[in-house]
Amino acid sequence: MTAKPAGMWFGGDYNPEQWDEKVWAADDALMREARVNTATVGVFSWSILEPEEGRYDFGWLDATLDRLWHNGIRVVLATPTASPPPWFTLAHPDAMPVTREGTRLWHGSRDTYCAAAPAYRAAAARIAGALAERYAGHPALAMWHVHNEYGTVCWCDHAAAAFRGWLQRRYGKEHDGEGGDGLAALNEAWGTAFWSQRYSSWEQVLPPRATQWRANPSHSLDYSRFWSDEMLASFCEQRDAIRRHTPEVPVTTNFMMPHYQLLDLWAWSREVDVVAVDHYFGSAGRDGHPDLAFSADRARSFNSGRPWILMEQSTSLIYGRDRILIKEPGRMLRDSIAYLARGSDSVMFFQWRASQAGAEMFHPAMVPHAGPDTRIFREVCELGQAVSRLAEVVGSTVPAEVAMLWDADSWWALENRGIPLAEVRYLDLVRADHAALWRAGVVCDFVHPLGDLARYRLVFATAAYLISDEGAQALRNYVEGGGHVVMSFGGGMVDARHHARLDGYPGPLRDVFGIRVEEFRPLAPGETVPLTGDGVPGDGLADGGHGTIWSELLRSEGAEVLASYGDGPLAGHPAMTRNSFGAGTAWYVSTQLDAGARDRLVAAVAAEAGAAPVVVGAPPGVEIVRRHGDAGRSWLFVLNHTGAAAVVEASGVDLLSGRSADGQLEVAPGGVAVLREHDA
Numbered sequence: 001m002t003a004k005p006a007g008m009w010f011g012g013d014y015n016p017e018q019w020d021e022k023v024w025a026a027d028d029a030l031m032r033e034a035r036v037n038t039a040t041v042g043v044f045s046w047s048i049l050e051p052e053e054g055r056y057d058f059g060w061l062d063a064t065l066d067r068l069w070h071n072g073i074r075v076v077l078a079t080p081t082a083s084p085p086p087w088f089t090l091a092h093p094d095a096m097p098v099t100r101e102g103t104r105l106w107h108g109s110r111d112t113y114c115a116a117a118p119a120y121r122a123a124a125a126r127i128a129g130a131l132a133e134r135y136a137g138h139p140a141l142a143m144w145h146v147h148n149e150y151g152t153v154c155w156c157d158h159a160a161a162a163f164r165g166w167l168q169r170r171y172g173k174e175h176d177g178e179g180g181d182g183l184a185a186l187n188e189a190w191g192t193a194f195w196s197q198r199y200s201s202w203e204q205v206l207p208p209r210a211t212q213w214r215a216n217p218s219h220s221l222d223y224s225r226f227w228s229d230e231m232l233a234s235f236c237e238q239r240d241a242i243r244r245h246t247p248e249v250p251v252t253t254n255f256m257m258p259h260y261q262l263l264d265l266w267a268w269s270r271e272v273d274v275v276a277v278d279h280y281f282g283s284a285g286r287d288g289h290p291d292l293a294f295s296a297d298r299a300r301s302f303n304s305g306r307p308w309i310l311m312e313q314s315t316s317l318i319y320g321r322d323r324i325l326i327k328e329p330g331r332m333l334r335d336s337i338a339y340l341a342r343g344s345d346s347v348m349f350f351q352w353r354a355s356q357a358g359a360e361m362f363h364p365a366m367v368p369h370a371g372p373d374t375r376i377f378r379e380v381c382e383l384g385q386a387v388s389r390l391a392e393v394v395g396s397t398v399p400a401e402v403a404m405l406w407d408a409d410s411w412w413a414l415e416n417r418g419i420p421l422a423e424v425r426y427l428d429l430v431r432a433d434h435a436a437l438w439r440a441g442v443v444c445d446f447v448h449p450l451g452d453l454a455r456y457r458l459v460f461a462t463a464a465y466l467i468s469d470e471g472a473q474a475l476r477n478y479v480e481g482g483g484h485v486v487m488s489f490g491g492g493m494v495d496a497r498h499h500a501r502l503d504g505y506p507g508p509l510r511d512v513f514g515i516r517v518e519e520f521r522p523l524a525p526g527e528t529v530p531l532t533g534d535g536v537p538g539d540g541l542a543d544g545g546h547g548t549i550w551s552e553l554l555r556s557e558g559a560e561v562l563a564s565y566g567d568g569p570l571a572g573h574p575a576m577t578r579n580s581f582g583a584g585t586a587w588y589v590s591t592q593l594d595a596g597a598r599d600r601l602v603a604a605v606a607a608e609a610g611a612a613p614v615v616v617g618a619p620p621g622v623e624i625v626r627r628h629g630d631a632g633r634s635w636l637f638v639l640n641h642t643g644a645a646a647v648v649e650a651s652g653v654d655l656l657s658g659r660s661a662d663g664q665l666e667v668a669p670g671g672v673a674v675l676r677e678h679d680a
């Protein structure tokens with residue numbers, strides 16, 4: 001091959017070090033058959049590449065890269081630093097991670113390192129540099145994949161020292177004034193007057209290790225911030241070691257969707273050349289589709305709206321609570337096209353060939369244990385063909401008129417159990433509102449609280465429990481300038497230090513929403529509270545609906561009351577409000593709405609804000625997203641997640657089947673179409 005393959009990237013993690021030459025030859029033929037054009041190599045190969053400290057053995061990797069290139073396959077080359085070899089443990093026992101409880105972990109799995117340990121950082125940067133030096137100029141090298149899913153935490157003494165350094169930079173001079181060392185500012189920010197936690201020297205400051213009773217939430221929040229920054233520094237060291245040898249090759253790392261909470265992905269996205277994500281389903285059935293969209297919409301947003309990379313998904317696996325579930329036939333293709341619909345320019349898997357041994361030996365792959373004469377491999381080939389037909393879509397983007405705030409601070413603050421209520425989970429709340437937008441057919445971006453809100457007609461401030469002073473100002477400016485915002489319960493309860501807002505929530509935004517939240521009243525497990533529009537000038541939005549999890553005693557200070565609590569201690573008090581502020585509108589929802597009421601709310605606010613679904617009147621369960629290209633070109637992705645044929649209003653040529661649609665498009669049960677729409 002002389003030039004890298006064109007079109008969407010298709011392939012996955014390839015681990016030939018687990019196999020012999022006979023299997024490699026079979027892989028070459030099967031990859032051609034499946035139209036694989038991309039392989040991620042070396043993700044966990046450290047012990048083979050550096051069998052003893054400082055001695056490298058690249059022979060196997062040389063052969064792999066050459067072989068792949070001759071087979072028409074580009075390489076995403078990984079640094080193997082997510083799994084240090086056993087020799088590393090013995091040489092650097094202090095670099096092994098320590099749990100919150102003080103237990104030191106051992107090798108025998110993967111991810112056994114402390115990202116703050118100097119020996120680990122040096123070894124990781126060294127092997128990254130050695131790989132880059134070795135493969136600089138190799139024609140197959142298309143991208144660097146640093147590490148794998150940064151996501152470990154450590155509470156050891158190295159972590160403690162690095163944490164103190166981070167805190168000194170955060171609370172240093174600037175806060176304590178001339179001659180100060182930042183400790184006074186730290187004591188103030190962490191509210192250490194409570195429970196006798198005042199620090200009188202920096203040595204006393206430790207990571208939030210296991211404690212007898214509830215931990216200090218401001219301390220925990222800062223540790224989350226610090227740890228994200230510490231791992232990012234570790235990534236940047238490897239990236240910079242690589243760039244010295246291959247400045248022209250993009251560098252990324254794979255973010256884990258949808259669950260990991262350890263990284264501030266806005267900050268990380270600024271440091272990678274392109275955003276790459278892994279996505280695995282956490283539940284079977286209908287919930288999976290909005291969840292895929294939730295991950296894909298974030299990936300696109302973290303990459304500033306540009307096409308992103310789906311680095312890993314599974315051909316078949318769904319992580320059930322206590323078991324592995326399997327995707328039904330046809331689902332892999334539809335899922336894969338759904339990622340492309342939302343802006344991915346790749347379809348990649350973990351992994352090419354199912355391992356015969358090891359902790360993930362029963363994890364599905366593109367080539368299963370049973371070999372190529374299998375349903376899964378046939379579906380892989382079918383998918384490879386479908387993906388190859390979508391080459392013209394590469395580089396196009398997905399416009400959105402609605403956004404949701406995404407804020408790691410608020411997530412961390414909630415998860416650190418600032419609010420001691422198990423059901424108030426950041427991810428669940430954001431996901432629920434995003435799913436309502438998904439059901440409404442409205443495409444949604446995610447935006448940082450200090451990002452460009454003005455680009456959007458409508459912004460959801462869901463689970464925005466922590467709002468910094470700057471964040472509050474940004475939201476105020478947005479509404480004042482004509483924006484529409486929907487804030488859900490618990491919004492703005494704390495500031496950036498995790499201190500409660502005084503004089504009523506949502507603190508500095510009370511006048512924007514025209515309300516004052518005086519008291520919160522979590523509901524008992526399973527308890528619901530009816531909502532009513534009776535006697536209020538609402539439009540029946542909440543009638544027949546109910547709230548769950550949470551309720552609030554809320555006073556209107558100018559806001560129009562759209563729904564009230566229909567029963568219980570808050571009977572007759574406002575539950576949902578709308579306020580005009582400047583040129584915009586601010587809605588407030590003081591409880592967790594049931595899905596029906598949430599759908600009615602989303603429809604009402606989207607209509608008021610002028611945010612339309614991609615195609616009006618699409619049947620429920622049919623997902624439709626448009627990608628826009630240059631010169632007015634566009635592609636309409638239609639995914640029928642239902643068991644019945646669906647008809648939607650659309651015109652163009654289906655790139656997958658070659659059929660034309662003129663005004664109406666019929667999509668088979670479980671089927672997919674990608675229409676090249678008529679030029680605008």
Ligand code: GAL
Pocket residue numbers: 148149256278280312350360363
């Ligand atoms: C990913 C990881 C892969 C593999 C996969 C299994 O999170 O990056 O290495 O472990 O999960 O689902």
